[in-house]
Each structure stands twice: as C-alpha cells, then as structure tokens.
Amino acid sequence: MKQMIQRLFRMAISASLLMLLNGCVTTEEKIFNTDPSDEKALQTYVDLALVYASNGDFEQAKSRLKLAREIDDNSARVHAATGYLMQQQGDLELAEENYRKALEINPDFQAARNNYGTFLYGEQRYQDAHDQFKMVADDQAYPKRYFAYENLGFCAVKMNKTDLAESYFKKALLLNVNLYRSVIELAEIEYGNKNYKAAQGYLNQYADIAMLNKFPDTAKVLWLRIRVAIAQGNRTEQMRNVGLLSRQFPDSDEYELYLRSLGNTSGKVSR
DSSP, X not given: OHHHHHHHHHHHHHTSOTTTTSSSSOOSSXXXXXXXXXXXXXXXXXXXXXXXXXXXXXXXXXXXXXXXXXXXXXXXXXXXXXXXXXXXXXXXXXXXXXXXXXXXXXXXXXXXXXXXXXHHHHTTOHHHHHHHHHHHHHOTTOTTHHHHHHHHHHHHHHTTOHHHHHHHHHHHHHHXXXXXXXXXXXXXXXXXXTOHHHHHXXXXXXXHHHHXXXXXXXXXXXXXXXXXXXXXXXXXXXXXXXXXXXXXXXXXXXXXXXXXXXXXOSSOOOO
C-alpha cells in the first residue's frame, strides 16, 4: 500500500504538476527566473517551496510559501503547494483544507485536483479519489489525462471493480503507450481472468518499455511472470524468473508468496 501511494505521489509531482511544479527536481521551466513581476515571483517561490518540501526541507518550504502569500494570499497555486507541504508533514486536515481551497479558487486547476485525488487515495478514500481523478480525465484540454485515467484504474482496483479498472487502464494506454504501470495492471487482470496468452502479451509489452527506458524489473513483475509461466506450462521461463526473484528480492513479499505457492499444484497461483 505504501509503495503504491508513493508511486502515485511521484506521478502527481513529476507528471501532473506542470502548472504547479511538474517535477520535484526536473522541470521544463526555469524556476530560478528573476523576472521582477509579481506573477513570476510568486511562481518562483511556489516552485522552490515544492522542491524543498519534496526533499524534506520543510522550514525552507514554509519560508518560500510565506513570501508567496505576501504577494497573493488568495492564490490557488499557493494553497495547492501548502496542501502538499502539509501532506508531507502529516497534517492531513490542513492538507485537505488547502487543496479544497485551491480548487474553490480555481476549479479548472487540474494539476491541483490530481494531487488532491492522490491525497484522498492515500487516505483510502477511493471513491472520493475516483471522483477527483474523473474530473481531471474528463477535461480534454488537460495534457496529462493519461495519468488521471491510470489513477482511476488504481482506484477501481481498490474498489474491486475489475472491469472498470481494465477500461481505465486501456484508456490510459490509448493516450500514452509507455505507461508501464497500466500495462502490468492489465497483465494482472488478464491473469486473474485466466486469459494467460493476453497476460503474456502485456508482459512482453512491459519488457519492451522497460528495455527502452532502461529500468529494472521489480519483484511484482517477476512474480507475475512466474505465475503466468506456470499457468502456460513454461518451465524454462518459470525457473528463469524464480532465479531472478530469489537473487534480487530474497526478502520480498513476492518471494515469500512464491515459496508458499510451491505446495499449490493447480494451474493458477494466488496473487
């Protein structure tokens, strides 16, 4: 659960905060712009506050937000950034208050809405999170709708609405074919539906994305590969991935699940 929340926060910060920050460290904007206009100064303070907050330097973040509030204490961006800061510090009531205030000031601020949805997901308020992500996804002018659809898929999974989750993940991939989390979730869904060939197809798609982006397999992916290989009777692929899982993630929950599954002789291994 904690890992999923962290992944969603990374998506919210690095991919859907273009108007707020669009990345804790990496951004297409020059956040150290010294333009004397109040608007540019406010944006610079907000950007810096988010960088500091994401790195755990809360006092520096607070000081930058104080400067931003002196320029405009009714700014949606300032309230959204304050919400993120409060969230990082564990002050959940103030976090939600500031997210809601940001959206009250600017209901079309979809980057802030996406982060509010992520906050709600972290609080296990999945229907509320779903409702926020749905508003983001429905805004065809928003450039990062695919992440909203992916987040909708995660909410649907948590609400045990598998068909709805599948629909959302597929919509996300239609907008961005490189969303590897959506690919893996679809592979899980197909495995659960005993559509092993389709699950293998998604695993192959994931492998292509991973190779292109040069990121390593996770325990979750290796465990899924093992289960699909078992279901298809592919002993070679099964043992290859078992070896990787045991060497790279010997203390993982997934390896423990594999060890527990050794006594299971049915075609399907539990998730």
